[in-house]
Amino acid sequence: MSPIELYDTTLRDGMGGEGMSLSAQEKLRVAHRLDGLGIDLIEAGFPSSNPKELELFELLGRERFAHAEIAAFGMTRRRDASADADPALRLLADCFAPVCTLVGKTSQLHLDKVVKVDREENLRMIADSIAFLRSQGKRVLFDAEHFFDGFADDPEYALRCLRAAAEAGAETVVCCDTNGGTLPDGIAAATESAMAELRSSGVQVGIHCHDDVGCGVANTLAAVRQGATHVQGTVNGYGERCGNANLVTIIPNL
Numbered sequence: 001m002s003p004i005e006l007y008d009t010t011l012r013d014g015m016g017g018e019g020m021s022l023s024a025q026e027k028l029r030v031a032h033r034l035d036g037l038g039i040d041l042i043e044a045g046f047p048s049s050n051p052k053e054l055e056l057f058e059l060l061g062r063e064r065f066a067h068a069e070i071a072a073f074g075m076t077r078r079r080d081a082s083a084d085a086d087p088a089l090r091l092l093a094d095c096f097a098p099v100c101t102l103v104g105k106t107s108q109l110h111l112d113k114v115v116k117v118d119r120e121e122n123l124r125m126i127a128d129s130i131a132f133l134r135s136q137g138k139r140v141l142f143d144a145e146h147f148f149d150g151f152a153d154d155p156e157y158a159l160r161c162l163r164a165a166a167e168a169g170a171e172t173v174v175c176c177d178t179n180g181g182t183l184p185d186g187i188a189a190a191t192e193s194a195m196a197e198l199r200s201s202g203v204q205v206g207i208h209c210h211d212d213v214g215c216g217v218a219n220t221l222a223a224v225r226q227g228a229t230h231v232q233g234t235v236n237g238y239g240e241r242c243g244n245a246n247l248v249t250i251i252p253n254l
Helices: 025-038 050-058 087-096 108-115 120-134 148-154 155-168 184-201 216-225 247-251
Strands: 005-008 043-044 068-075 099-105 138-143 172-177 202-207 230-233
Touching: 005 202, 005 247, 025 043, 025 050, 043 050, 043 108, 050 230, 068 087, 087 120, 099 120, 099 155, 108 148, 120 138, 120 155, 138 155, 138 184, 148 155, 148 172, 148 184, 155 172, 155 184, 172 184, 172 216, 172 230, 172 247, 184 202, 202 216, 216 230, 216 247, 230 247
Parallel strands: 005 043, 005 230, 043 068, 068 099, 099 138, 138 172, 172 202, 202 230
Antiparallel strands: none
């Protein structure tokens, strides 16, 4: 099996769990423990989204880690705006983190109900945002939000979103089961298609599962069996609703 890149989202996704609240100093301690565990990438959240996050990024910018790298999290550009004029993307470009993870839409339902853009504009939003951050010297991961729901409805368009991200310069394209409602066979089939779509690009394929039907770990392993080499999750599966894929279980299973 190929080496697996481990990406921890406890400091963002995990904080969505009921009763979960850590100070910036506590988050810093968690980051160092994750580094000691051998986690490759630690997602610290969105810089300046609130005073606590601003404090955390200021602290992290002065720290040194033996192994892990810090990733900042954000979204693709706003509709009908250029990437270089988007304040949130500019903030990511200016922060110390060498890696930026951008979430973008891949499901028609969310294009219609959430961002309210047509399909081609959504593809441009993905490509423009990634290309801008790459031009600023950042390594970029693309989180394909609701990918498995989008794939179930329209496989061709969901795969076009992945391809747009890869062609724009993303080093990793992450297939996300954001609603946590897909079963392992569905994860396997969609990941197999994603691998085939991106194989010639050389881009790494990742998996990010929520746990609403209790299959977060099983779904992650199903994606790895299909060739995914980047795995996202949280410590103890902390996270919103029913939680996220549990890295404490995933790591020994791998």
